[in-house]
Amino acid sequence: MAQNLHTVDAVAINRFKDYSNTGFFDEMFGTGFVAQDHYQQINSRLSQIGDSELETKQQQVASSFLEHGVTFTVYGETEGTERIFPFDLIPRIIPSDEWHEIEQGLVQRIIALNLFLNDIYKDSKIIKDGVIPREVVESSPHYRAEMVGFNVPKDIYIHICGSDLIRDEKGRYLVLEDNARCPSGVSYLLENREIMKKAFPRTYREMSVCPVEAYPDLLLKTLEYLSPRNSGKPVCVLLTPGVYNSAYFEHTYLARQMGIEIVEGKDLITIEDFLFMRTTHGLVQVDVIYRRLDDNFLDPSFFKNDSLLGVSGLMNCYLKGNVSLANGIGTGVADDKVTYAYVPEMIRYYLAQEPILEQVPTYLCWREDDRKFVLENLQDLVIKPANESGGYGMLIGSSSSRKEREEFSDRIKKSPRDYIAQPIVSLSRHPTFCDGSIEGRHVDLRPFVLYGDDIEIVPGGLTRVALQKDSLVVNSSQGGGSKDTWVLKG
């Protein structure tokens, strides 16, 4: 044989010969040209694989996701199309000390947010002390006046929180928003890890990555902790909107991993303020609901609407303390983007600490001075609706047309409470395999925080990546994909 199969180094390719990271913080190269230490092993692994091998692996991963039904549904005018959440094979690496700081920052934040919710639905001290205007709280569309005076089980409102983190051009982690209602995406985090262990087994082992597989157990523990009954094993269920919901895969996935029932509203019935599920052998009492529906869909009789997804009488069961809900009712105030602007103040007020994680400076259009500034500087700002998710309804000033800016200007003047503005942050980028070559793409990070008896965060989170060149929008509904996130053991 003329060929020597063992000279890997001789055929090693410089993957990053033409890679450009100017103008942004790059997760792998920072602001320099040499891969950072924690990326060395990935760098050398990548230099051993040819483009076609990478391409093949990428395709195998995609068809495996399709085969296992790891999909979400996009609804258009006609029928739903099932898609896989695009996945990129190059993992994001977070060194342990960096993660440690993120973790502490997230713990601090979820404690403060919960204290805030307990406060505003009880004594409103933070309002009386003039830290947050009453107007801000009560004008939030997700504020639930019905909850005033109610003691939520264990004083926890937000049991599951998904906070989105980004990094600026200097590499500082900033909190972009908190998802305190029904954050989704954790099933992709878990599936991504399974697939990466198959695609890069050796590298994975060599780098000693913190495992994430405990999430479903931790989630179940968080739910069971809430049970109103002390005896026996609590009956926990996951309440889904149903099979036509875009996150339905995640709902079945989590129910299966926790070994609990996934229920729809029609499976449940209330009798004298207790909640039951309907089984083939009669009614079974339910203690805890992990609900993946918005507040006002939960109970048509209480919220006075035509929801077909909820259960009439559920809210009375909840308010009597006979069933617990995760997350609690009314948490949406905490992820309102106007409230977000006050989170650093909350942390100082409740905890007498400085925020560990910084966040993006935010202009509130309902404040006159801010609004004036925003309207004069639209082209340099991102304008966001205060209460939308999925990356919809935004204006990125620098890439907007005059007409779009005028439209937003009108909207802001018409309903200033509904808009906030932030400077355009150049999200960090990460090497990503796109159409046969590796290029930098913008990323964010959504860790999942669980608040039960303890506060638990599985190391890392879901790294979302904007697959379109130069795009800053990482949402799955708008061309985003994801990566596995490897937090290294300390």
Next chain:
Amino acid sequence: MLSRVADTLWWMSRFVERAEGVTRIVQVHRDSDLETEFSQGAAEYWNSALIALYAQNEFEVGKFKDPGSFIIFSPQWIGSVINCVNAARENARMVRDQLSEEIWVELNNLYHFLNSEDAHSNFATEESKFYARIIRFSLIFQGLSDATIHQDEGWRFMTLGKYLERADLTSRVLDTLTLLGSEPTRLDLIRALRSCSAFSAFKKKYRGALTLSNVADLLLFSEDFPRSLRFSLRCIDSQLHEISAVPSGSFTNEAERLSGRALAHMNFSDINSMISQGLHESIDEIQKLLIAVGQSIFETYVLLPSEINSTTPLQKLQSQMQQQ
């Protein structure tokens, strides 16, 4: 187990069985198309199959020229193989927590295959492989259902669905022989047996005595052939009693009462009396019983009494699910 889950598993399993059975009917017709004797009366034979599947009207108004591809691919006819597989998969999606990964992957793969461009080209170029793929899927599905999940109540509802569907299919295949308009030929009888995978079983029991009476005897009354009506009804009855834990031979609900009656009907009747009563009429009667058994299972285990006549506005429900 949740009533809705029981119902979903039951339907999933019925649709898989139906996809297999209907595919077999097409496959068998195609195979016999090759015989000259058959090709002369082809239209008539296809006609009897369409009548037995209650698909005649849809075929006539549809745009499919060929009954075979209509039965496999028609998007309009609810009983087409592709619709059965899609429905089975939609049901499976709702109860994935009850299924093993292997079961899901098999069903999901067939779903993606049948809904791809490949399916049509594969059907055109390698027809026999195409049928074999669907039938093999169903057999793997059944094997995995017996080998990879708990044989608990969910499995019992799957088993109930399978046998109820199978009993229905077998009765329809047999009925095709009464719908021909003339005495069935030797080839017709073979075709019916093959449609139920019963040809070798038949030879073993009756050797060469290929008569309508013997074929009907096997498909209706065999005690140990797993596609006969009697065998299927015995499985249905015994699963119902396993679910309720009430001894066989007595009943505590309408489902058990009707299945017991249907089984007794098969246990204490014979082929001669059915033929003298008229085979088609007898089969009709059995089919009505099967429908009643299915309906009573639904009413006993799924619906609350107050809901039996209520309906949900489906479109509104779907759009609310999507908004969340």
